[in-house]
Amino acid sequence: MPVKPDYIRPLDLKHGRIDMNHGAGGRAGLQLIEEVFARAFDNPALREGNDGAVLALPAPAAGHRLVMATDAHVISPLFFPGGDIGSLAVHGTVNDVAVMGAVPLWLSASFILEEGFPLADLQRIVQSMAAAARAAGVAIVTGDTKVVEQGHGDGVYISTTGIGALPPGREIGGARARPGDVVLVSGTLGDHGVAVLSQRESLGFDTEVRSDSAALHGLVARLLAAVPEGAVRTLRDPTRGGLGTTLNEIARQSRVGIALDEAALPIAPQVEAACELLGLDPLYIANEGKLVAIVAAEHADAALAALRADPLGTAAARIGRVRADEHHFVTMTTRFGGQRVVDWLSGEPLPRIC
Amino acid sequence: MPVKPDYIRPLDLKHGRIDMNHGAGGRAGLQLIEEVFARAFDNPALREGNDGAVLALPAPAAGHRLVMATDAHVISPLFFPGGDIGSLAVHGTVNDVAVMGAVPLWLSASFILEEGFPLADLQRIVQSMAAAARAAGVAIVTGDTKVVEQGHGDGVYISTTGIGALPPGREIGGARARPGDVVLVSGTLGDHGVAVLSQRESLGFDTEVRSDSAALHGLVARLLAAVPEGAVRTLRDPTRGGLGTTLNEIARQSRVGIALDEAALPIAPQVEAACELLGLDPLYIANEGKLVAIVAAEHADAALAALRADPLGTAAARIGRVRADEHHFVTMTTRFGGQRVVDWLSGEPLPRIC
Known part of the structure; x- marks a missing residue:
């Protein structure tokens, strides 16, 4: 029986770049997920490593409702004074949940990476997302990563989806404004x-x-x-x-x-x-x-x-x-x-x- | 008081193309959402037109848990024998929820459109998504649309996130296989x-x-x-x-x-x-x-x-x-x-x- 070689070295997070292998569903993709995403977003649901995250509602009272919101983030440039696409992707979706009157609980994140994108930039963005999520009290519980060829992306696009819990009786929405308000x-x-x-x-x-x-x-x-x-x-x-x-x-x-x-x-x-x-x-x-x-x-x-x-x-x-x-x-x-x-x-x- | 002109004609779904205006958050984007996405995905949560969808859990029993899963879809070509990126985006996420043992209920969809993408192709993809969702018994309850310049996308990328309800006591996952199974x-x-x-x-x-x-x-x-x-x-x-x-x-x-x-x-x-x-x-x-x-x-x-x-x-x-x-x-x-x-x-x- 051959001994499985541990031939993959740690990712070169200083000088490495995204290549098509990172999106192919093999060991390189797994390594990217483990060494960049899972390490930064670490939480029990994500650690299970399944196709979806199992989430227990904190207080599943009768009449409890969810709020679900999603945003694609394609901002250019990726880094700007006061934030980056990672913190923005967390804030944008947390806010869409919050403005419905719900308490944001969980986020999913899907990444479309462009071939050649520096791993150091990706790492910086992911760590910024993780910090923003921690500060907002939400966990990034599941995700996905795809890679597109150079010239079909722009570094990284991030789609985030949020789930929040909406207390019974709370009704807030764009159709509720009345004259005099x-x-x-x-x-x-x-x-x-x-x-x-x-x-x-x-x-x-x-x-x-x-x-x-x-x-x-x-x-x-x-x-x-x-x-x-x-x-x-x-x-x-x-x-x-x-x-x-x-x-x-x-x-x-x-x-x-x-x-x-x-x-x-x-x-x-x-x-x-x-x-x-x-x-x-x-x-x-x-x-x-x-x-x-x-x-x-x-x-x-x-x-x-x-x-x-x-x-x-x-x-x-x-x-x-x-x-x-x-x-x-x-x-x-x-x-x-x-x-x-x-x-x-x-x-x-x-x-x-x- | 000026009378607000109704200067936007219906979208030209035969010959029209995506332009940067469709992603700018103004009337053109609203028109795209209403005439393409909302028309195809029509359901009460989406019809509210808010930043997030309010969702009532069908049976919020004690111990009820959710499953959340997400996928980015970047398939090329967009249309292939047996499907297209739209049906694939629904099936992919429905399946990620289902393989956790949960009943898929809701999807969100975020679109990254490339400037110049034919509206006819978009319409075809969106209708295929809607049909796939109907067939799977899930509603596409919230979404987002962004537009990137030509050369920074590839027609359309679609990220979908699914929520399902996991019955009490059900435990299915990648870590549960045992010798003899x-x-x-x-x-x-x-x-x-x-x-x-x-x-x-x-x-x-x-x-x-x-x-x-x-x-x-x-x-x-x-x-x-x-x-x-x-x-x-x-x-x-x-x-x-x-x-x-x-x-x-x-x-x-x-x-x-x-x-x-x-x-x-x-x-x-x-x-x-x-x-x-x-x-x-x-x-x-x-x-x-x-x-x-x-x-x-x-x-x-x-x-x-x-x-x-x-x-x-x-x-x-x-x-x-x-x-x-x-x-x-x-x-x-x-x-x-x-x-x-x-x-x-x-x-x-x-x-x-x-």
């Missing part, structure tokens, strides 16, 4: 988009702006604890397309209008300056750590105070109100007292911002 | 891989082989109903890397050896012929609709009969047994009575087979 935002607008744009070589500006990429489940929990169940109608994280797009979506889903007050919008001076330079409107620039909350008017003060008491919400502001409007317009009173329509995104898109 | 396979090996290879232009052979891509949850249910709880130790779908890789994984997880009988392996004559022509070993060729079952010896006959009674298992066979082996070798008695080691995949990989 108040629109709150948890902080400054456009930080993520401007931070990413600042890294693109073709754009000749330097800025100190950092992405706001962050997990919002703690902020959401604080907000929900501060007001009666039902007072928070809608929560959203205004990512791709920015606040303007998010509010148009809500107006459409709820069949209402929304009136914004431009003077109340929190925007960092550097972001404002960068947007002016580039001819961009911060209303349409992506955020990755901001919460839009639509709240019953009588609980708006308590909600705003709760947001401001959280480290992620110190710059929270009341920025508008919901009104009856059969056209479902988002409008804005400008700083000069005029009126404008905040329409759906038009003109040049900002590609691959998340 | 019997190894069953539900049908012929290598059909998927050969069907896909036959479509690659650079390979000059024509064959009638169709992919076996199929959802295995019904076959699994029939098998589990035929034997006592606990008799089925391990279930796997031997995809990328084929049966040889899957059995090596199980041997390693369970710390056992596995002895195969080559004469018992079901392989279609056309697949055998194609493999000979290409110098490939069908043991390492991907399957997408086959089940490997490791079963307690005393229940192997009943298990085999149950597999054979299912339309997806008519060619099921008993192909080997589990044995004690501290080296965790997979070995095979060849047709000529010799012995060989079925090692981990080595040599040239078959890229992008799923």
Whole structure:
């Protein structure tokens, strides 16, 4: 009987690169999973090494519901001030679960790696994901890795799916805004988009702006604890397309209008300056750590105070109100007292911002 | 007050193509979601249009557990005899949930589209996904769409994540095989891989082989109903890397050896012929609709009969047994009575087979 040789040396995490073998389902792929992914994401479900993860619901009470959310992440560049595609992939999906009012519990992660991608970059991204997941209290319990030839990817794309537990009786969604409700935002607008744009070589500006990429489940929990169940109608994280797009979506889903007050919008001076330079409107620039909350008017003060008491919400502001409007317009009173329509995104898109 | 123009015409699903606007989070992206994805996948959770889907567990009994599984799909070409990337993305994840012994309930789907991809192809793929999901009894409840520039993708990549409900007391996994257990396979090996290879232009052979891509949850249910709880130790779908890789994984997880009988392996004559022509070993060729079952010896006959009674298992066979082996070798008695080691995949990989 031959003795099985242990011919695979540890991965060269300094100088090694992804090759097609890492995606072929053999020993090289297993090694990549064990030495990079499993080591960083380590948890009991993942350690089982099965095709799926077995998960015990923490409190399977009658009426318990799940929330499931998914995001593909194709951001370019992969590393940017304030984060990278790994932390972003965790935050993005944790936030999609959290804005439904659910407690995020588990994530899956699937990776599409481009042949030639440096293992050192992959390791850095995976460790950043692991740290973001730990900080958010979620476990990355299952995953998959595929490799595509050079010229059919861009380093790494990451799709994450999250599961959270939704407490009985909690009903939060885009269709629940009612005329009279108040629109709150948890902080400054456009930080993520401007931070990413600042890294693109073709754009000749330097800025100190950092992405706001962050997990919002703690902020959401604080907000929900501060007001009666039902007072928070809608929560959203205004990512791709920015606040303007998010509010148009809500107006459409709820069949209402929304009136914004431009003077109340929190925007960092550097972001404002960068947007002016580039001819961009911060209303349409992506955020990755901001919460839009639509709240019953009588609980708006308590909600705003709760947001401001959280480290992620110190710059929270009341920025508008919901009104009856059969056209479902988002409008804005400008700083000069005029009126404008905040329409759906038009003109040049900002590609691959998340 | 301006009247919001309804300036977007219906998508041109015959001649239109994906452009960067479809990924920018504005009205074009919303239109793509509504006219292609939501129309095909239609279900109440998706219809809500929120960042995540709210899902009520059908029977949230105490001790109820979930199974979560995920796969990225990067197969090339996108269309092949017997399926396409859409049906494959559903089957692949449904099967990963089913082989854990769980009942598949919900899927999420995230799409990475390449600029210039024909909308007609996308529509065809999405409708194929929808049909596969309906047939498997799962709902595609949430999703995401991103667009990358030409030269950074390959038409479409699809990541799917599945959730299933695992009945109390059910324990199936790769680490549960024991010496004496019997190894069953539900049908012929290598059909998927050969069907896909036959479509690659650079390979000059024509064959009638169709992919076996199929959802295995019904076959699994029939098998589990035929034997006592606990008799089925391990279930796997031997995809990328084929049966040889899957059995090596199980041997390693369970710390056992596995002895195969080559004469018992079901392989279609056309697949055998194609493999000979290409110098490939069908043991390492991907399957997408086959089940490997490791079963307690005393229940192997009943298990085999149950597999054979299912339309997806008519060619099921008993192909080997589990044995004690501290080296965790997979070995095979060849047709000529010799012995060989079925090692981990080595040599040239078959890229992008799923």
